[in-house]
Amino acid sequence: MQTVRSWPYTVAVVVSILVGATALVGTHSLGIPLKDPEGFLGPAYVRLPALALLLFGIGLVIAGLRRAGWRELPRGMAEVARHEWSLRRIVYIATGLITFYVCYVGYRNLKSVLPVYRQDVLFDNQLLDVDRVLFGGADPAAVLHTILPPDLAAPVLSFVYLLYLPLVPVSLMAVLVLCRDLSVGAWYATSLSLNWVLGAVSYYILPALGPVYVRPDLFAGLPDSGVGELQTALLRNRLEFLADPRSSDVIQGVAAFASLHVSVTFALALFLQRTASTRSLRIGAWTFFGLTFLATIYFGWHYVLDNIAGMLIGYIAVVVGGWATGQRRRGNQAVVVTGETEGSRSLASA
Incomplete structure (x- = not known):
């Protein structure tokens, strides 16, 4: 029992089982089959192992x-x-991938039937x-466009x-595969x-x-972009899904509150702030978060308000993820500052 409690993936596994079961029951009760979302490099069950x-x-x-x-590269790789x-390392990585995958599929399906x-x-x-x-009294988007x-x-x-x-x-693959400290990899996987x-x-x-869907006039003057095409595709999928939820093959993906783009990029920046020894990596993560916001x-x-809620979700995810994987118990050893501990070397080398 002590081993189970101290295993850094205990909370992630429990959460993935609960959300997976909730998504399965929630879709089945509506007569809608559980769907695997496709995305970057194809279905999640293909792209995650491929990236790993x-x-x-x-x-x-x-x-x-x-x-x-270079001359002894094959020997060096073998060693x-x-x-x-x-x-143990392979099992940890596989567990991180599976828990992430189950939670992501559950999230996408629960969002779809919302x-x-x-x-x-x-x-x-x-x-x-x-x-x-x-x-x-002004609309934020209009202010930004000016x-x-x-x-x-x-x-x-x-x-x-x-x-x-x-x-x-x-980013998940990079942390899980390149990180020597397995509990730090579990921290990020649990946070996501x-x-x-x-x-x-x-x-x-x-x-x-x-x-954009309730006040499209505010965004009519924007030039064509990949984002505009994505917004059109999501609206088309939503309408197709709502026309016949039981027989539709698409996943409905429109939901505003809270912003998961903001929550995940904030969580990544906060995680790297606490683990990455490279200053440029931390600055890059915070810059990316700000531009995403x-x-x-x-x-x-x-x-x-969606974005503020997203930041709160990202913060909670990192803090709870750190607690669940034992980072609080380790104190400052989990924070990569000087590169003197195995944890501190984890994201700088592999």
Whole structure:
């Protein structure tokens, strides 16, 4: 029993079982089959192992070069694999992938059936009112469009927003595969899983579509971009799903409160702030979070309150994830500052 309690993936496994069962029951009770969401590099069950193998190969080559140099690379790689890639490490990585995958699939399916369970319940008008109060009677998106000219800002912010799609699985793979400290990898995997779960809960608490779908006039002047195409595709999928939820093959993906783009990028930045020894990596993560925050408002994905709630979710996910994986008990050893501990070397080398 002590081993189970001290295993860093105990909470992640329990949470994944609960959210997976909830999604299964919730969709089955409506006569809607559970769906596997496709995305970057195909279905999640394909892209996650593929990315893990790719990053394993990259990490093995880098570590082999450090150990033996170019001329003895095969020998160096063999030694690294033999001495550093134990069965325990492989099991930990596999557990992180599986818990993330189950929570993500559960989250996407619970989000998909949200309009069926919460029919005709939307809080967009109230959230619009809050936005205007916060901005002195103006719409935040309109203010940003004035400050940041669309012809210059829209392409950049669109790129940043869409970069989130591959960033999530890639960052997870990078931490799990390249991180020598297995409990730190479990920390990030647990934090991401909690983001999905808390995000799904927030959708049901305060259902909303988002400014671009209730006030499209505010965004009509924006130039064509990948974000605009994605918004159109999501609306089309939503309408197709609502026309016949039981027979539709698509996943409905429109929900504003809270912003998972903000929660996940905030969680990543906060996690790296507490674990990464490279200052440029921390600055890059916080910069990416800030630009993502702007992009969600700029393109009308979210209201300001959505983003504030997203930051709260990200913070809770990192703090609870750290507690669940034993980082509080380890004190400052989990914080990578000087590079003197195994944990501190974890994200800087592999």
